[in-house]
Structure formats: structure tokens, C-alpha cells
Amino acid sequence: xxxxxxxxxxxxxxxxxxxxxxxxxxxxxxxxxxxxxxxxxxxxxxxxxxxxxxxxxxxxxxxxxxxxxxxxxxxxxxxxxxxxxxxxxxxxxxxxxxxxxxxxxxxxxxxxxxxxxxxxxxxxxxxxxxxxxxxxxxxxxxxxxxxxxxxxxxxxxxxxxxxxxxxxxxxxxxxxxxxxxxxxxxxxxxxxxxxxxxxxxxxxxxxxxxxxxxxxxxxxxxxxxxxxxxxxxxxxxxxxxxxxxxxxxxxxxxxxxxxxxxxxxxxxxxxxxxxxxxxxxxxxxxxxxxxxxxxxxxxxxxxxxxxxxxxxxxx
Amino acid sequence: xxxxxxxxxxxxxxxxxxxxxxxxxxxxxxxxxxxxxxxxxxxxxxxxxxxxxxxxxxxxxxxxxxxxxxxxxxxxxxxxxxxxxxxxxxxxxxxxxxxxxxxxxxxxxxxxxxxxxxxxxxxxxxxxxxxxxxxxxxxxxxxxxxxxxxxxxxxxxxxxxxxxxxxxxxxxxxxxxxxxxxxxxxxxxxxxxxxxxxxxxxxxxxxxxxxxxxxxxxxxxxxxxxxxxxxxxxxxxxxxxxxxxxxxxxxxxxxxxxxxxxxxxxxxxxxxxxxxxxxxxxxxxxxxxxxxxxxxxxxxxxxxxxxxxxxxxxxxxxxxxxxxxxxxxxxxxxxxxxxxxxxxxxxxxxxxxxxxxxxxxxxxxxxxxxxxxxxxxxxxxxxxxxxxxxxxxxxxxxxxxxxxxxxxxxxxxxxxxxxxxxxxxxxxxxxxxxxxxxxxxx
Numbered sequence: 001x002x003x004x005x006x007x008x009x010x011x012x013x014x015x016x017x018x019x020x021x022x023x024x025x026x027x028x029x030x031x032x033x034x035x036x037x038x039x040x041x042x043x044x045x046x047x048x049x050x051x052x053x054x055x056x057x058x059x060x061x062x063x064x065x066x067x068x069x070x071x072x073x074x075x076x077x078x079x080x081x082x083x084x085x086x087x088x089x090x091x092x093x094x095x096x097x098x099x100x101x102x103x104x105x106x107x108x109x110x111x112x113x114x115x116x117x118x119x120x121x122x123x124x125x126x127x128x129x130x131x132x133x134x135x136x137x138x139x140x141x142x143x144x145x146x147x148x149x150x151x152x153x154x155x156x157x158x159x160x161x162x163x164x165x166x167x168x169x170x171x172x173x174x175x176x177x178x179x180x181x182x183x184x185x186x187x188x189x190x191x192x193x194x195x196x197x198x199x200x201x202x203x204x205x206x207x208x209x210x211x212x213x214x215x216x217x218x219x220x221x222x223x224x225x226x227x228x229x230x231x232x233x234x235x236x237x238x239x240x241x242x243x244x245x246x247x248x249x250x251x252x253x254x255x256x257x258x259x260x261x262x263x264x265x266x267x268x269x270x271x272x273x274x275x276x277x278x279x280x281x282x283x284x285x286x287x288x289x290x291x292x293x294x295x296x297x298x299x300x301x302x303x304x305x306x307x308x309x310x311x312x313x314x315x
Numbered sequence: 316x317x318x319x320x321x322x323x324x325x326x327x328x329x330x331x332x333x334x335x336x337x338x339x340x341x342x343x344x345x346x347x348x349x350x351x352x353x354x355x356x357x358x359x360x361x362x363x364x365x366x367x368x369x370x371x372x373x374x375x376x377x378x379x380x381x382x383x384x385x386x387x388x389x390x391x392x393x394x395x396x397x398x399x400x401x402x403x404x405x406x407x408x409x410x411x412x413x414x415x416x417x418x419x420x421x422x423x424x425x426x427x428x429x430x431x432x433x434x435x436x437x438x439x440x441x442x443x444x445x446x447x448x449x450x451x452x453x454x455x456x457x458x459x460x461x462x463x464x465x466x467x468x469x470x471x472x473x474x475x476x477x478x479x480x481x482x483x484x485x486x487x488x489x490x491x492x493x494x495x496x497x498x499x500x501x502x503x504x505x506x507x508x509x510x511x512x513x514x515x516x517x518x519x520x521x522x523x524x525x526x527x528x529x530x531x532x533x534x535x536x537x538x539x540x541x542x543x544x545x546x547x548x549x550x551x552x553x554x555x556x557x558x559x560x561x562x563x564x565x566x567x568x569x570x571x572x573x574x575x576x577x578x579x580x581x582x583x584x585x586x587x588x589x590x591x592x593x594x595x596x597x598x599x600x601x602x603x604x605x606x607x608x609x610x611x612x613x614x615x616x617x618x619x620x621x622x623x624x625x626x627x628x629x630x631x632x633x634x635x636x637x638x639x640x641x642x643x644x645x646x647x648x649x650x651x652x653x654x655x656x657x658x659x660x661x662x663x664x665x666x667x668x669x670x671x672x673x674x675x676x677x678x679x680x681x682x683x684x685x686x687x688x689x690x691x692x693x694x695x696x697x698x699x700x701x702x703x704x705x706x707x708x709x710x711x712x713x714x715x716x717x718x719x720x721x722x723x724x725x726x727x728x729x730x731x732x733x734x735x736x737x738x739x740x741x742x743x744x745x746x747x748x749x750x751x752x753x754x755x756x757x
Contacts, residue, residue: 003526003569008561041554215614218656220621224397254745269610277585281592281614288596308589311549
């Protein structure tokens with residue numbers, strides 16, 4: 001005596017743009033969804049969320065041992081480090097040019113470009129390029145890196161409210177995709193995407209960075225902004241129909257929950273499992289909110305996340 | 316129902332007995348949940364029934380347990396937390412098998428799964444005792460041991476009515492959740508649950524079957540129900556949870572109850588945790604976990620706290636002097652915003668520095684430092700007023716205040732207004748320990 005349930009299926013008027021990163025035959029694709037994530041009974045999630053592992057141009061000082069031990073012997077050589085990440089199964093390498101920060105090596109745009117070229121030559125997977133976060137410096141560095149990587153169709157970050165013009169122009173001229181960053185604000189996200197497309201960058205070369213927070217440290221703000229952006233994009237707002245980019249690793253690994261050894265916080269249990277879970281649960285939750293590109297740090301997190309994606313997407 | 320739909324059902328006498336000037340005004344008040352159906356004494360029985368059904372919660376509130384550890388699920392009203400908020404943080408249950416060699420030890424371990432998050436204690440809520448052995452006596456003994464060693468309410472997991480009956484004889488007064496009524500056993504399970512007045516989970520083979528079974532149990536007079544579509548793969552559970560929530564919000568009656576989801580992916584314990592996270596975010600009323608390891612439970616408790624935070628209310632701490640360690644009159648004074656996330660980051664980083672200090676969270680209506688600055692709520696005027704009025708001037712002998720690095724631009728004005736020397740601290744709270752060691756102790 002069953003009762004037939006009249007299955008409710010949402011039909012949206014628009015799709016999320018599909019952004020292609022890298023060059024044949026090693027391209028990866030983000031986005032393309034026709035409904036909310038993983039609801040395969042009513043629509044498509046044609047591309048599983050991508051995972052990038054982070055590589056720095058200098059040896060990070062703050063990374064805990066359970067992280068650095070996974071990259072023993074390669075962290076002083078970005079190209080070798082990237083090779084290790086590729087071996088671990090990363091879809092992309094996220095090269096962070098932290099060495100260009102004035103407080104670090106203050107390395108020149110030419111030096112950064114040299115590193116980026118060496119990393120690009122060392123791996124087959126496509127590259128994400130991130131600056132050091134100091135806007136005046138990033139403008140010079142990213143411009144130079146875009147130039148030497150011309151034709152490689154990288155994903156480059158980040159265009160921000162006050163400094164989007166130069167980096168957008170570099171992406172247009174040298175053929176790259178652009179990360180547009182906004183401080184957890186759907187209106188600024190839309191406004192910036194309009195400005196960037198008006199400069200001539202096609203909307204299928206734009207990725208939204210909503211500046212996510214880690215589990216326990218503001219995750220819910222990102223979660224809801226991302227759900228709203230995704231629903232708006234699917235409902236027809238073409239200036240919000242971009243795949244979303246989540247800097248998971250940098251947020252997770254500065255939390256105490258990931259970095260505190262079990263001797264310091266015995267009530268929190270085993271550190272290695274706790275830290276990986278912190279990174280995977282953050283990524284998996286933001287994937288439910290519509291995140292398409294996850295930048296992570298620990299290869300164990302990458303592995304668990306990919307198994308989870310397989311379980312969500314395959315029969 | 317709209318106000319006009321409701322108006323059509325009212326007596327239209329404008330008798331004012333309900334306290335409203337007209338029937339139309341009363342209808343509008345009802346539509347906005349500002350009045351109660353019972354306030355109209357002259358409603359016809361059909362109209363009363365229709366209106367009560369329309370104002371009943373879309374998802375029944377189900378209570379498990381008795382006394383201070385009672386927990387509940389249901390009463391949800393939205394699909395997305397940004398539409399309003401999620402109401403009942405999903406109770407988390409830890410599984411204990413009746414084949415366990417030491418159920419008492421497992422129970423004690425689970426009892427300690429409570430963590431201090433942002434100054435409040437959060438943890439698991441239920442223990443689920445599972446009849447793996449297939450033996451009713453072993454099950455009853457395990458239930459007894461677990462029940463004697465914990466204050467958490469129980470979920471009794473067995474499809475054998477005899478096993479459930481024996482377990483209810485022991486713990487029925489503590490109001491456990493019975494899991495589960497199935498096609499084969501539902502008359503007996505429903506009768507037992509009614510006899511002990513305890514909630515009952517209904518386990519279907521798929522959504523259609525679940526809907527039929529829930530109706531049959533409800534027809535026997537039991538309404539404290541919890542739904543399980545029987546799915547166990549994360550892909551299908553997500554689809555079913557989504558569908559059940561959508562149907563419930565559209566008042567499809569068989570699905571008007573909270574759900575239970577089992578994160579019991581046996582191949583990989585870490586995957587089970589990730590899947591439990593998905594169920595917390597995506598509509599599970601109750602989530603059952605396979606492990607009681609703290610590193611497994613902590614991320615899930617934290618995620619639940621995040622997802623069930625009311626997005627309409629900025630989380631704020633009181634704007635007053637907070638003492639970290641035992642600061643004396645030479646201790647540093649740091650100002651920040653009263654957004655609780657900001658305050659607790661700063662507090663934990665000050666604590667990590669092991670430098671006793673005073674923290675003054677400025678009242679920014681619970682927004683962060685930079686948002687507060689942009690919105691004119693984290694201003695030199697407000698900081699100067701707090702330095703003057705909080706009593707900090709009596710607590711420290713110096714007049715040096717540390718402000719967040721992101722608002723260094725406030726320094727001059729703040730100095731002019733307050734007379735205090737202004738020291739610009741780090742931009743990120745995580746830089747505080749290094750900063751205090753360099754700038755204060757040295």
C-alpha cells in the first residue's frame with residue numbers, strides 16, 4: 001500500500017557557466033550546473049568540483065608538521081613541490097607567490113614569473129596563480145606572470161573592487177581566466193563581474209571568490225552567500241552565473257582545531273584525523289553551497305574529498 | 316493561506332469578540348501569525364479544522380527523552396537558512412552495538428563528547444543502542460547498562476518488537492525513540508510506542524513506500540513520528556532528504572515529520588563523518604554517527620553550530636571589559652569589535668600569547684571590525700567613549716591602547732579624542748601572540 005509521491009523537481013531558466021582551464025589535452029572544467037549541487041534527480045552537475053593543492057614559492061613558516069611532512073624534501077623547490085601535488089592527484093596546482101610579499105623575500109615580478117614558468121613546465125595539470133595579497137605588489141607581479149604564461153589558459157587571482165583593471169587587462173591580453181574576489185557580498189560580486197565583463201573579458205572566463213571562512217570561523221556566512229549566488233545564477237542572473245572558488249586550505253590551517261597537537265588539546269582527539277576532517281568537512285559543506293574549485297593543502301584531504309565526490313555523483 | 320482566503324472562512328459578523336475591529340482585520344492578523352484561530356468563538360467546525368491545519372507546523376515537533384536532556388527535532392519552515400533560519404539543531408546520536416564487549420566504557424566515552432564552543436557547551440545528544448546480536452535478552456541488558464551510565468536519551472534500534480518491548484520495560488519512562496516500524500512489524504511497534512508514549516521512527520524501502528507506511532502508522536493514532544526512507548548511500552540520502560523537506564513544506568501530510576539519517580559508511584570511517592556533515596546541512600532531523608572519537612564529533616558539532624546559527628541575528632558579545640588571565644595595571648588593552656566571532660578569535664589569540672590582557676569589544680551591533688569601520692560603527696568616537704566610560708582608566712596605570720591593524724587610519728583621531736597613545740596591532744588576530752611578545756613584553 002504505497003502512496004505515490006509526486007516528486008518535486010525544480011526547473012531553472014539558466015545554467016552556471018562552464019569555465020575551461022588549461023590547454024588540451026590537460027584541460028579541466030568548472031561549473032556547468034543546471035540545478036543545485038548533486039541533485040541529480042532533477043538536473044545536471046556535469047563537472048565534479050575540482051581540487052587544487054597549494055604550492056608556495058617560498059617555504060611556509062607557519063604550516064604545522066603534519067602538513068609539511070607530506071611534502072618532505074620538495075618544499076624548497078616549487079617545481080618539485082608541484083610535481084608531488086600532481087602525483088597526489090590534484091586537478092590543478094595553486095601557485096601562491098608569497099615570496100613577493102615585502103615582508104618575505106620581496107621577490108621581483110621577473111623572479112616570480114621565472115618560478116611560475118618552472119612550475120608550469122614541471123606539471124601537466126593547469127595552474128592557478130595567486131599573488132601575495134599586497135595589492136600594489138600583486139598588480140606588478142601578476143601582470144608579469146600572465147605574460148610569461150601566455151597561451152597556458154591559467155586561472156589568475158584576484159581582481160578586487162579597487163584593483164581589478166590591470167589584472168583584468170592582463171587576463172584579456174594573455175588569454176587567462178580571472179578570479180573576482182568580493183568580501184562576502186552578493187551585490188559587490190555582481191557589480192565587479194559587470195565591470196570586468198564590460199572591459200571585454202567573456203563571462204565564461206570568470207570565477208567568483210566569495211572569500212570563504214573555515215568551519216567554526218564564519219563558514220555559515222560563506223555558505224549562505226554562496227547558496228544565494230548560486231540560486232540567483234540559476235534563476236537567470238547572468239552576472240552571478242559563475243563557478244565559485246574556495247580558498248579552503250589557507251583558512252582551515254590557521255585554525256587551532258587543525259594546528260593544535262593532541263598533547264595541547266587532548267579533549268579534541270587525534271590531530272592528523274582532526275585536521276584532515278576540518279579541511280574536508282569545510283570543503284564538502286561549501287560544495288553543497290555551490291563551490292566548484294577547492295584549494296586545499298593536505299593530500300589526505302584531497303583524497304577524502306574526491307572519494308566523497310565520487311559517492312555523491314556516481315550510481 | 317492568504318488573508319483573503321482566511322476571510323472567506325470567517326463568520327463576517329464583525330462582532331469584535333476576537334479583539335479586532337473587523338473580521339477582515341482578524342483574517343490579516345491570522346495570516347501574519349499575529350492572532351490565534353481560537354480567538355474567534357463563532358467559527359464553524361469545518362472552518363476551524365481548515366484553519367488549524369493551515370496554521371499547524373509543516374514539520375511536527377518530535378521530542379525525545381525526558382527532563383533536562385530532552386532533545387527535539389522538527390518545526391523547520393524553510394529550505395535555505397538565508398530564507399529565515401533553521402530552527403532545531405539536529406540532535407547527534409552515537410551508535411553502540413549490543414555486541415560491544417564493553418558498552419559501559421563506550422557509554423562513558425560518549426558522555427564526554429561535549430565541547431566548549433564560543434563559551435557554550437555543545438556536543439552529542441543521543442545514544443543509539445543497536446540490536447546487532449539478534450538476541451532480545453542481550454539487547455535488553457545492553458540497553459540497561461547504557462541507560463544506567465548516561466543522561467542522554469536513547470534510540471532503541473531493533474526491528475524485533477519483542478526486543479523493543481523488553482527494552483521499553485527498562486527505559487520506557489526515559490522516553491527513548493523507537494527505531495523502527497517497518498512494513499512487517501508496524502502494528503506491534505505502533506502499539507508499543509503508543510503504550511509507552513514514545514516517538515517512533517518509520518523505515519520505508521523508498522519514498523513511496525515510506526509515505527504509505529507513515530500514513531498507516533498515523534492511522535493507528537500515533538503522530539510522534541520520525542522518517543527514514545531507507546537510503547544509505549550519500550547520493551540517495553541527499554536526494555531523499557531534499558525531497559522530504561520540499562514535500563513537507565508543501566504540506567504533503569505523510570512527510571510532515573522530522574527525518575533520521577544514518578552516516579554509517581562502513582568502508583571508510585572518515586567518509587562517514589563527511590556524509591554526516593552533508594546530512595546536517597541538508598535537512599536531517601537527527602543524525603546517527605558510527606564513532607565516538609572526539610576528532611570525529613568536534614567538526615560535526617561545530618558544523619551544526621554554524622548551519623543552525625540564526626542568520627538574522629548578528630552574534631554579539633556584551634560590550635564591556637574582558638580580562639584574559641589575571642591582568643594587572645600594566646597589562647595591555649586591546650580593542651576589537653563585539654561580533655562574537657571576532658571577539659573569540661582575539662580572546663583565544665591573546666590567551667595563546669600567555670600575556671594577561673584586557674579586551675574591550677566596541678559595540679558595533681555585532682559586525683566585524685572592517686564592516687563596522689565601513690558602516691561608521693567602529694569609530695574613534697565610540698572607542699574613545701568606551702575607554703572613558705568602561706572603567707578601564709581605573710584598571711590600568713598606563714594610557715596605551717592597541718587597535719586592529721586593519722583600521723590603523725583611526726589612530727590620529729582616536730589619540731586626539733582620548734588622549735591615549737594608540738598602538739597599531741596586527742591586521743589578523745593570529746598575529747597577536749607575536750605582536751604582544753615583540754611590542755609589549757620587550
